[in-house]
Amino acid sequence: MPRHEHVPPASQNATALDKQASSKGPGTIPSPATARGELTRRRILDAAEVVFGELGYYEASISEITRRAGVAQGTFYIYFHSKREIFVELVEDVGERLRAATRVAMADAPDRLEAERRGFAAFFDFAANHRRIYSIVQEAGRVAPEAAQAYYRAISHSYVHGLQIAMEGGTIRTLSPEATAYALMGIGHFVALRWLIWPQENEETQEEEVHLPDDIFNAVMDFITHGLALPAKE
Amino acid sequence: MPRHEHVPPASQNATALDKQASSKGPGTIPSPATARGELTRRRILDAAEVVFGELGYYEASISEITRRAGVAQGTFYIYFHSKREIFVELVEDVGERLRAATRVAMADAPDRLEAERRGFAAFFDFAANHRRIYSIVQEAGRVAPEAAQAYYRAISHSYVHGLQIAMEGGTIRTLSPEATAYALMGIGHFVALRWLIWPQENEETQEEEVHLPDDIFNAVMDFITHGLALPAKE
Numbered sequence: 001m002p003r004h005e006h007v008p009p010a011s012q013n014a015t016a017l018d019k020q021a022s023s024k025g026p027g028t029i030p031s032p033a034t035a036r037g038e039l040t041r042r043r044i045l046d047a048a049e050v051v052f053g054e055l056g057y058y059e060a061s062i063s064e065i066t067r068r069a070g071v072a073q074g075t076f077y078i079y080f081h082s083k084r085e086i087f088v089e090l091v092e093d094v095g096e097r098l099r100a101a102t103r104v105a106m107a108d109a110p111d112r113l114e115a116e117r118r119g120f121a122a123f124f125d126f127a128a129n130h131r132r133i134y135s136i137v138q139e140a141g142r143v144a145p146e147a148a149q150a151y152y153r154a155i156s157h158s159y160v161h162g163l164q165i166a167m168e169g170g171t172i173r174t175l176s177p178e179a180t181a182y183a184l185m186g187i188g189h190f191v192a193l194r195w196l197i198w199p200q201e202n203e204e205t206q207e208e209e210v211h212l213p214d215d216i217f218n219a220v221m222d223f224i225t226h227g228l229a230l231p232a233k234e
Numbered sequence: 235m236p237r238h239e240h241v242p243p244a245s246q247n248a249t250a251l252d253k254q255a256s257s258k259g260p261g262t263i264p265s266p267a268t269a270r271g272e273l274t275r276r277r278i279l280d281a282a283e284v285v286f287g288e289l290g291y292y293e294a295s296i297s298e299i300t301r302r303a304g305v306a307q308g309t310f311y312i313y314f315h316s317k318r319e320i321f322v323e324l325v326e327d328v329g330e331r332l333r334a335a336t337r338v339a340m341a342d343a344p345d346r347l348e349a350e351r352r353g354f355a356a357f358f359d360f361a362a363n364h365r366r367i368y369s370i371v372q373e374a375g376r377v378a379p380e381a382a383q384a385y386y387r388a389i390s391h392s393y394v395h396g397l398q399i400a401m402e403g404g405t406i407r408t409l410s411p412e413a414t415a416y417a418l419m420g421i422g423h424f425v426a427l428r429w430l431i432w433p434q435e436n437e438e439t440q441e442e443e444v445h446l447p448d449d450i451f452n453a454v455m456d457f458i459t460h461g462l463a464l465p466a467k468e
Contacts, residue, residue, distance in 0.1 A: 056376055058292045139376045142290055142369065149432050156428075173460070176453035182428045183421040183457055190420030191413065194390075198383055219410035223417055226407070227461030 041079045044069045045093060048086050053132025057087060057143045088147040091140045094133045095151040099158060101126050112166035113228060117221050120188060124212045127192040131200050131210075134192070156181040172228040184224065191220055275313045278303045279327060282320050287366025291321060291377045322381040325374045328367045329385040333392060335360050346400035347462060351455050354422060358446045361426040365434050365444075368426070390415040406462040418458065425454055 047069035051060045062083055066073045080086040105122030109115035127134050140148035159181035166172045196210050281303035285294045296317055300307045314320040339356030343349035361368050374382035393415035400406045429446050 135376065138372075142373045142376075145432075152424075152427070173456075175456055176450055178428075179425065179450045179453035180457060182424040183454055186420030186422070186424030187417040188420070190386075190416040190423065193386070194412075194416045198379075216410055216413045219413035220417055222407075222409055223414060223461040226463070226465075227457040229460070231460075 037078075040071060040075065044071060044076060044079055045086065045090060048090055049094075049133055049136070052087060052090065052136050052139075057083075057136075057139050084144065087136075087140070088144050090133075091137055091144065091147040091151050094130070094137055095154055098123070098126050099155060103158070106162075112162070112171050113225050115162065116184070116224055116228070120221065120224070121217070123188050124192060124196065124217065127188075128196045128210050128212070131197055134197060152185065155185060159184065170230070173230055180228070183227075187220060187224065191216065271312075274305060274309065278305060278310060278313055279320065279324060282324055283328075283367055283370070286321060286324065286370050286373075291317075291370075291373050318378065321370075321374070322378050324367070325371055325378065325381040325385050328364070328371055329388055332357070332360050333389060337392070340396075346396070346405050347459050349396065350418070350458055350462070354455065354458070355451070357422050358426060358430065358451065361422075362430045362444050362446070365431055368431060386419065389419060393418065404464070407464055414462070417461075421454060421458065425450065 044065060048060075048065045051065045051068055055064070060083065062076055063073055065083075065086070066076050076086075080089065102119045102122045106115040106119045109118050137148065137151060140151065156178065160177040163172070163177040163180055167174045167177065191212070195212050195216055199210055278299065282294075282299045285299045285302055289298070294317065296310055297307055299317075299320070300310050303310075310320075314323065336353045336356045340349040340353045343352050371382065371385060374385065390412065394411040397406070397411040397414055401408045401411065425446070429450055430444050433444055
């Protein structure tokens with residue numbers, strides 16, 4: 001997953017962090033132009049992910065976030081104006097990472113149905129490995145509806161594009177691409193909830209690895225494949 | 235919708251309410267055995283629906299709920315122990331109403347695919363007419379995860395049952411019934427969010443009627459029908 005590959009944990013020292021800073025692009029909010037500044041921002045964001053994920057939006061506090069990030073509370077306000085602002089930023093960040101993960105997985109697929117299969121596999125991996133940030137996005141539906149909507153609209157946007165190309169190429173049935181995109185997103189979300197998110201919520205050992213059972217994945221992909229595929233020639 | 239047909243608004247007087255009280259079954263929490271008592275309970279629950287729906291769980295207060303219900307604060311505690319308890323009860327109540335609405339709609343369908351079509355139409359009507367309670371269920375994912383899970387598990391339970399019968403009868407393809415149930419629930423949820431819930435969140439006029447466009451409904455049902463249908467004979 002992108003985060004664990006590229007972003008060092010907040011507990012590492014600044015010198016180690018600086019080495020990797022240049023690989024991180026700028027965020028959506030203007031931030032100090034130095035690599036060190038960008039890095040501190042990322043560190044606060046990573047700490048916020050843990051704090052929001054563990055405590056939920058309402059229980060989370062800026063002081064808890066800065067404590068986890070190991071920065072002074074004043075430093076927080078150099079990068080973010082409020083708890084809500086960093087929360088919204090985090091939702092955007094999660095969306096970008098999820099889209100990147102699925103995009104990479106789908107890139108070399110020989111056709112749209114195989115692309116769906118690889119994209120769904122990547123999505124389920126992401127959800128399994130990012131249970132906490134997954135629940136942050138859920139909460140955004142109430143806390144910051146515009147951020148949650150933007151998150152899903154961004155996913156649907158790239159989805160619609162890929163479906164349209166496949167429909168025009170005659171490799172899948174012609175349906176409303178947007179309706180199809182939301183149907184597919186809904187399937188992924190609910191299957192992830194049932195087999196990846198809830199089992200961990202119900203266990204004390206929340207860090208234990210979960211994985212979507214193969215028979216469930218195959219049933220879901222069978223349903224999707226038939227839903228999208230051109231009718232068999234009679 | 236069940237609520238508007240059977241449950242009088244909280245503003246009606248007690249005499250009028252009493253006439254209808256006997257038609258309401260008991261809730262899951264022991265309540266005073268009199269019709270009047272059951273009615274007061276229902277009245278508090280209806281007020282809670284409005285308050286949670288408008289303010290969200292964290293901003294809502296018991297005093298606001300009792301104010302809306304027109305009862306003394308002490309009366310609340312005869313029926314419910316806490317804000318969380320009435321919230322959980324409300325989520326159960328919404329689930330029961332939604333399941334009843336779809337069950338009625340699907341009852342006389344000639345086959346499973348037509349049953350799905352009618353069930354989805356009823357579900358989208360319910361979501362369009364109960365935008366506020368829909369957002370309550372969303373919030374439950376964080377506030378009371380066990381209530382949200384129970385809500386979805388109850389829906390999936392009856393879904394699995396119906397799918398299993400159709401699969402055994404050979405009228406739809408054989409897939410994991412539970413995976414299929416969650417896939418279908420996910421489709422309904424995301425399509426409702428995109429076309430029924432978000433448009434209202436974005437408008438000042440939240441009370442305006444929304445309706446799922448026919449072409450979107452037909453695309454969704456086309457996808458589902460092909461996903462479930464037996465393969466065409468070659």
